[in-house]
Amino acid sequence: MLVSSISKASSLLLLALLGASSVTTNADVKLRSWDEAQDLAKELVGQMSLEQKVNITTGMGFNITPCVGNTYAITNPDFPSLCLQDGPLGVRSSYNVSAGVAGINAAASFDRKAILQRGEMMGQEFRGKGAHIQLGPAMNFMRTAESGRGWESFGEDPFLQGVAAAETITGVQSQGVISTAKHFINNEQETNRHEESSNVDDRTLHEIYLWPFARSVEAGVGSVMCSYNKVNGTSACENDMMNRILKDELDFKGFIQTDWWAAMSTVQSAVNGLDMVMPGNMNTTDDHSPSYYGANLVNAVKNGKVDESRVNDMALRIVAAYYKMGQDNDFPKTTIDSFHVDPKGSVDVEGDHKTLVREMGAASVVLLTNQDNILPLKETDKSISVIGSDAFNDPLLFDPENCSNFMCDPATLIQGWGSGVVSHPSYIVPPIEGIKSRVGNDVKIQSTNDNYDMEKVKQIAEASDIAIVFANSDSGEGSTPVNGTKGDRSTLTLWNNGDKLVQSVADANKNTIVVVHSVGAILMPWANHENIKAIVWPGLPGAESGNSLADVLFGDVNPSGRLPYTIAKELGDYVTTPSADLEIDYTEKLNIGYRWFDSKKIDPLFAFGHGLSYTKFDYGELKVKARKDQVNAEIQVQNTGDVDGAEVVQLYLSFPESAEEPPKVLRGFEKVFIKAGGHHKESVKFELTKTELSIWDVTTQSWVIPSGQFEIHVGASSRDIRQFATFTL
Numbered sequence: 001m002l003v004s005s006i007s008k009a010s011s012l013l014l015l016a017l018l019g020a021s022s023v024t025t026n027a028d029v030k031l032r033s034w035d036e037a038q039d040l041a042k043e044l045v046g047q048m049s050l051e052q053k054v055n056i057t058t059g060m061g062f063n064i065t066p067c068v069g070n071t072y073a074i075t076n077p078d079f080p081s082l083c084l085q086d087g088p089l090g091v092r093s094s095y096n097v098s099a100g101v102a103g104i105n106a107a108a109s110f111d112r113k114a115i116l117q118r119g120e121m122m123g124q125e126f127r128g129k130g131a132h133i134q135l136g137p138a139m140n141f142m143r144t145a146e147s148g149r150g151w152e153s154f155g156e157d158p159f160l161q162g163v164a165a166a167e168t169i170t171g172v173q174s175q176g177v178i179s180t181a182k183h184f185i186n187n188e189q190e191t192n193r194h195e196e197s198s199n200v201d202d203r204t205l206h207e208i209y210l211w212p213f214a215r216s217v218e219a220g221v222g223s224v225m226c227s228y229n230k231v232n233g234t235s236a237c238e239n240d241m242m243n244r245i246l247k248d249e250l251d252f253k254g255f256i257q258t259d260w261w262a263a264m265s266t267v268q269s270a271v272n273g274l275d276m277v278m279p280g281n282m283n284t285t286d287d288h289s290p291s292y293y294g295a296n297l298v299n300a301v302k303n304g305k306v307d308e309s310r311v312n313d314m315a316l317r318i319v320a321a322y323y324k325m326g327q328d329n330d331f332p333k334t335t336i337d338s339f340h341v342d343p344k345g346s347v348d349v350e351g352d353h354k355t356l357v358r359e360m361g362a363a364s365v366v367l368l369t370n371q372d373n374i375l376p377l378k379e380t381d382k383s384i385s386v387i388g389s390d391a392f393n394d395p396l397l398f399d400p401e402n403c404s405n406f407m408c409d410p411a412t413l414i415q416g417w418g419s420g421v422v423s424h425p426s427y428i429v430p431p432i433e434g435i436k437s438r439v440g441n442d443v444k445i446q447s448t449n450d451n452y453d454m455e456k457v458k459q460i461a462e463a464s465d466i467a468i469v470f471a472n473s474d475s476g477e478g479s480t481p482v483n484g485t486k487g488d489r490s491t492l493t494l495w496n497n498g499d500k501l502v503q504s505v506a507d508a509n510k511n512t513i514v515v516v517h518s519v520g521a522i523l524m525p526w527a528n529h530e531n532i533k534a535i536v537w538p539g540l541p542g543a544e545s546g547n548s549l550a551d552v553l554f555g556d557v558n559p560s561g562r563l564p565y566t567i568a569k570e571l572g573d574y575v576t577t578p579s580a581d582l583e584i585d586y587t588e589k590l591n592i593g594y595r596w597f598d599s600k601k602i603d604p605l606f607a608f609g610h611g612l613s614y615t616k617f618d619y620g621e622l623k624v625k626a627r628k629d630q631v632n633a634e635i636q637v638q639n640t641g642d643v644d645g646a647e648v649v650q651l652y653l654s655f656p657e658s659a660e661e662p663p664k665v666l667r668g669f670e671k672v673f674i675k676a677g678g679h680h681k682e683s684v685k686f687e688l689t690k691t692e693l694s695i696w697d698v699t700t701q702s703w704v705i706p707s708g709q710f711e712i713h714v715g716a717s718s719r720d721i722r723q724f725a726t727f728t729l
C-alpha cells in the first residue's frame, strides 16, 4: 500500500490506493536467470583475447567519458562500453530526470510495494538515459547519528535495510538496469573514509553490516561496490573477504567494482576478488593516467602473478550481469554527458513519475507529535503563517556554480549533498507553494523566509491562527565543508539559526507546528514547549516536497511514515559519534541504534519505528505457531478511529538468553491499510524462517537457530509493544 487516505481524498490519492500510479514495466526487457546468463557469457568470453577480457574490467578514466564511469568497449567479439552512473536516488549529472525521495525516506515509508515502485521508477530513468549500471542502492548504517551519507541508505536496522535493499534492487533490475549494492563494507562515516580501518568482529559483521548485502545477493543484484575504508587493516577493495564472504559464502554471481579510485593494487586486488576498477585511472589528478587493471593486469597475468582463470572469471561476471538484465536486447543508446551537463538533446525520462514522487513523499512523512489533534488542519483554521527559509526555494538551489551537487543549504532541503544527489532536478515544489496551492484563496497565508530577524518572525507568527515553522539539518559526502560542516555532521543542532527560530515562533503562537527536513536525527531542545502542538518530519522528500507535505497537513493523506532511526533526548545518549581515529573498533558490537537504547535502558525522545496517524489502531490477540525452523505469527489489527489509514505493524524478536543478543531485534513489518469504523479487522501475518531465527555462530561459521525460549513482541514502534507471546525451539 502506498498511501492511505481519508474520506476527503482527491482523485490523485484514490488512484494511489489502487496502485494505479505504478510505473509501467518496459515491455522490451527480458530478464534471464544467472544460469542462462552465465552460459551466454561463457560463450562470448571464450572468444575474447586476454587484452579484451581485461579491457572490459577497466574504466576509461575520469572526466573524459559520457558517464561518471565507463568501461572500454571491445570489437570482434563485440561488447559495449558499459555506462555506470550515480546515484542511489536517481540520475545525477543529467537534465529531465526525477528527483524522488532519498533512501532514508524510502525506509521511513516501511512500505515494501512503494519501495519496489520507487526502484522501478529509477530503473526506467536509468534505462531511458542508456545507463547500464545504477550506482545504488546504498546500505551503510547510521552507526552514528551524524554519519554524512546515512541518508542515502535505509537507517539503523539490518532487517529494514535488507527489505528496502532487496525491493529496490528487484524494482531497478526489472527494467533491465544493473543495481550496485554499496559500499561494501563498514563505510559508516565520512571522516577519514580513505584512511580509517573499521575493525569489526565476525558475528557483528554478519548479523548487522553484511545482512543487507546478503538480502541483495538473494534478490539477484548484478554488482557490489567495495568501499574506500579498510576493514581489519586491509583496504576493502583488496580484502580476501570479497572472495570468502561475498562470492563463496553468499554465492554472489555478479561483479565487484571499486568505489571511485578505491583500488590500491593490481595483484592483491585481482587475487582477492576485485572484478572492475573505476573510474580506471590511478592518479586522481591525471584523467588519462594508467590503471591498476588495464595494461598492468595484462602484465601481471603474463608474469604469472595472476592466473588467467581469475581474469576469465572477472569478464564472465561482468558479461553475465549484462545478459541477466537483457541488455543485449535493444538497450537504449547512452545519452548522458556527465562532465558537460547540457540540457540540449537531453532525453526526458520523467514520464508521469511526479505522481509517485509525491505519493512517496507523503507516505514517508513521520508525524512525531500531534497534541489536541491540531492536525490535520481544519476548515476553521482561517489564517496560517509559514516561517523559515526551509519553506522556500532559492535560485541558488538551481545554480550549478554555487550549489554544485547540492553543496549548499540556503533554502528548502530535499536531499543531502554529494554524489548521491539528483544534481539537476527540473523543479522543486517548496512547502510554501504546496500549502498555497492546497488552500487556494480560502485561507490567509503570511510568510517570511528570514531566519534571523526575530521581531519580524514574532509579528508574523502572532498574526495567524496557526504558525508553521520550518527548519533543517544537512550533511553529505566527502570532506569539502558546506557552511562549516564536512561530510559528517559536526552537530545535531538545526542549521541556519533553526532552534532560535522555532523557539521564537512557539513563544508567539500557541498553535505552533514544527516541520523538520533533515538527513537524520536532530536535537530538539524545544520539543516540550507547550505551544508546539505538532512536530512533522518529512525527512528528505524530493522535488514534490511541498505537495507531499500539504497532502499530510490537510488530511488528504493520513500519515503512515515511521522513523528508520532513533531520535535521542541528548547527544550523549547515542552509542557513538564519528571517530577521527584511524582505527575504529566497533566495540558496541550488535548494539547499534535502538538496540543500544534498549540494552542501556535509555529512553529516546522518539523511538525507532515511531510515527503517529490521524486514526487509532487496536491490536488483537497474537497467535504464534512454532515448528523446527519456521514460526508463524498472526494478529488482528483494527482501525477504531474516524478515518481510513495505514498502520505499520512491527514484529520484534527476543532470542533465548544464552544467545547473547540485544533485548529485541526487528524481524518483520507489514504496512496495512485499514478502513475506519471498527468493523474492519485486518489479519497481519508474519513468517519467520531460518534467516530471521538464526544467529551467526563464529565457531562453525554458520547460521544457527539457538534453542530455548523466544519472545515475539508486536507493536507500533520499538517502544510501543502491544502484544507479546513466547515460543520454544
Ligand SMILES: *[C@@H]1O[C@H](CO)[C@@H](O)[C@H](O)[C@H]1NC(C)=O
Residues within 6 Å of the ligand: 049, 051, 052, 055, 072, 073, 074, 075, 294
Ligand atoms: C584495450 O584498451 C586500450 C586502451 O587502454 C586500447 O589501446 C587497446 O587497443 C584495447 N585492446 C583491445 C584488445 O581492445
Ligand SMILES: *[C@@H]1O[C@H](CO)[C@@H](O)[C@H](O)[C@H]1NC(C)=O
Residues within 6 Å of the ligand: 095, 096, 343, 346, 348, 426
Ligand atoms: C529538459 O531540461 C531542460 C533544462 O532544464 C529544459 O530547458 C527543457 O525544457 C527540458 N525538456 C523537456 C522535454 O522537459
Ligand SMILES: *[C@@H]1O[C@H](CO)[C@@H](O)[C@H](O)[C@H]1NC(C)=O
Residues within 6 Å of the ligand: 199, 200, 201, 202, 203, 205, 231, 232, 241
Ligand atoms: C576482523 O577481526 C576480527 C577479530 O580478529 C575477526 O573476528 C573478524 O572475522 C575479522 N573480520 C574480517 C572481515 O575479516
Ligand SMILES: *[C@@H]1O[C@H](CO)[C@@H](O)[C@H](O)[C@H]1NC(C)=O
Residues within 6 Å of the ligand: 283, 284, 285, 286
Ligand atoms: C598525478 O598527476 C599529477 C599531474 O596531474 C602529477 O603532478 C603527480 O605527480 C601525479 N602523481 C603521481 C603519484 O604520479
Ligand SMILES: *[C@@H]1O[C@H](CO)[C@@H](O)[C@H](O)[C@H]1NC(C)=O
Residues within 6 Å of the ligand: 395, 396, 399, 401, 402
Ligand atoms: C555564484 O557564483 C558567482 C561566481 O562565484 C558569483 O558571482 C555569484 O554572485 C554567485 N551567485 C549567487 C546567487 O550567490
Ligand SMILES: *[C@@H]1O[C@H](CO)[C@@H](O)[C@H](O)[C@H]1NC(C)=O
Residues within 6 Å of the ligand: 407, 408, 409, 410, 482, 483, 495, 496, 497
Ligand atoms: C550558509 O548559511 C547561511 C545562513 O546560515 C546561508 O545564508 C548561506 O546561504 C549558507 N551558505 C551555503 C553555501 O549554503
